[in-house]
Amino acid sequence: MSDNIQTVTVLSKTTWTPNLFSFTVSRPDSFKFTAGQFVRLGVNPSQLKYYQQIEAGDETADSALNEDVFRAYSIVSSPFDEVIEFFSIVIPDGAFTSQLQHLQVGDELLLNTMPFGFLTLARYQKPLPKDLWLLATGTGLAPFLSMLQDLKTWEDYEHIVLAYSARSLDELAYVEKIESLQEDFGTLVDNPAKLIFIPIVTREPVEGALSERLPKLLLEGTLQERAGIALDIDTTHVMLCGNPDMVEDTKEALKTLGLVMNRRGEGNIAVENYW
Ligand SMILES: Cc1cc2nc3c(=O)[nH]c(=O)nc-3n(C[C@H](O)[C@H](O)[C@H](O)COP(=O)(O)OP(=O)(O)OC[C@H]3O[C@@H](n4cnc5c(N)ncnc54)[C@H](O)[C@@H]3O)c2cc1C
Ligand SMILES: NC(=O)c1ccc[n+]([C@@H]2O[C@H](COP(=O)([O-])OP(=O)(O)OC[C@H]3O[C@@H](n4cnc5c(N)ncnc54)[C@H](OP(=O)(O)O)[C@@H]3O)[C@@H](O)[C@H]2O)c1
Incomplete structure (x- = not known):
């Protein structure tokens, strides 16, 4: 070592x-x-x-x-x-x-x-589905920012949804960076609307942000409605990163919606716990 x-x-x-x-x-x-x-x-x-x-x-x-x-x-x-x-x-x-x-x-x-770590897009076998969902709490945003600065991510998927949950607005870091990625990489792939950013702030009301936890938003369909696309076993890769309770609860919600864990390259859901 x-x-x-x-x-x-x-x-x-x-x-x-x-x-x-x-x-x-x-x-x-x-x-x-x-x-x-x-x-x-x-x-x-x-x-x-x-x-x-x-x-x-x-x-x-x-x-x-x-x-x-x-x-x-x-x-x-x-x-x-x-x-x-x-x-x-x-x-x-x-x-x-x-x-x-x-x-x-x-x-x-x-x-x-x-x-x-295996929270990388290389873990998924081809052919890739059309949509990539990246769901983070807190500092769990980090690996997704790296992926979003790789042009291949933008080329490989038709839609990319980034939902990022923090307790308060001031803890919702990197929002300007995300907006500049939307613009810069969106222009490079000739589709400024490719990255759909959904901020979530759970402990204070914030205009433009959702306010419930990710599993509830998924089970009620609010997240899918906000993204304007459906979550489906045939069309979706989902990555979860951050708080282990979020990862566990969201995984269960996704399974309820019919998605399955990714194993040996096949399946929808990949996760990383931070503690
Ligand atoms: C694969 C992996 C990647 C990680 N990447 C990051 C990262 O990019 N940024 C980062 O800040 N941490 C990250 N962590 C967590 C990091 O390794 C440490 O746990 C963190 O730096 C706190 O260290 P500590 O010794 O101060 O407290 P620890 O003794 O390690 O943790 C004490 C407690 O603090 C809480 N906690 C720990 N990390 C976090 C966190 N990130 N957000 C909220 N609560 C937390 C938990 O309740 C934990 O039990 C990652 C962990 C793993 C396993
Ligand atoms: N953030 C702070 O002000 C603060 C200050 C000092 C120390 N800390 C320490 O930092 C750690 C927490 O840091 P953090 O705020 O980055 O992380 P966090 O508690 O994981 O909160 C980040 C986001 O994850 C959500 N979340 C938590 N559990 C969830 C679940 N089961 N399902 C879905 N969403 C879930 C939270 O929603 P909810 O709001 O609904 O929980 C919040 O929106 C704790 O160990 C704490 O002791 C935090």
Whole structure:
């Protein structure tokens, strides 16, 4: 594992709320990934020194530095970007994010450059159905932003629905980015209406946003009505990411609607839990 760990430098930071922020880091030349994958980030750069010392057979290496402070992080940026972007929650007493929140431009982080995860569009066998539904809560938006910055996603599906649920309007991050993707990639594929963005805000009324949880919206047909397309076993791929309760409840709702889990490339539903 130590072979894969590199230091990366923080290049920018965007604070959305006291509990949500994004940041970019330098991208090692050799680092490759597929849109939708995640990596492991570490907050203590002195760990690198520890790994290097162990590899060099240095018996004075301080194991106290080797705390387990790595966490899984989905990549927001596209596989073609020069930098790597992440979108993070702050859990005030969380071992990782209580430190990560203090990150400043110029600081170093550890990156395990082995990408993981099967929440990628490559998991689906061809022929592809016409519609792709991407359903996220909170920071679970991250892998979908990466997919939406890959032209192939736009070329492969007739409609892409992105439904993104947050507690409050200020936690609905990246809305301007989503709108610019709609315009930029929509123009590239000659269909500005291809990406249908459905914001959901559950704990305060917000004009233009839906307000119920995803499973209810699906079972009542409100989400399909808002998207203007049906969810159907023959026409739909659905990806879920974020809160594990949302993933479980939404999976059950989708099964009630006749969709099935994707296994060995076949089937509609693919999921990723964040905790
Ligand atoms: C495959 C995968 C990808 C992930 N990608 C991201 C990502 O892109 N951005 C991100 O912020 N986190 C992501 N996570 C979660 C991340 O790995 C850590 O759990 C998170 O950084 C909190 O770490 P912590 O040590 O501070 O708290 P932990 O001890 O890890 O978590 C404490 C509690 O905080 C809550 N929690 C943890 N993560 C989140 C979250 N993202 N949103 C809301 N509540 C949460 C849960 O209730 C959890 O039990 C991902 C997890 C997995 C498994
Ligand atoms: N967000 C904050 O203000 C805040 C502040 C401090 C700490 N935290 C910590 O962060 C974590 C939560 O972060 P978060 O707000 O990003 O995530 P979250 O609780 O997962 O909320 C994000 C969205 O997911 C929805 N959701 C939750 N459970 C669902 C389910 N079973 N089915 C469908 N939708 C569901 C929420 O709706 P509902 O609103 O209906 O739940 C909300 O719209 C918690 O561990 C909390 O302790 C959050």
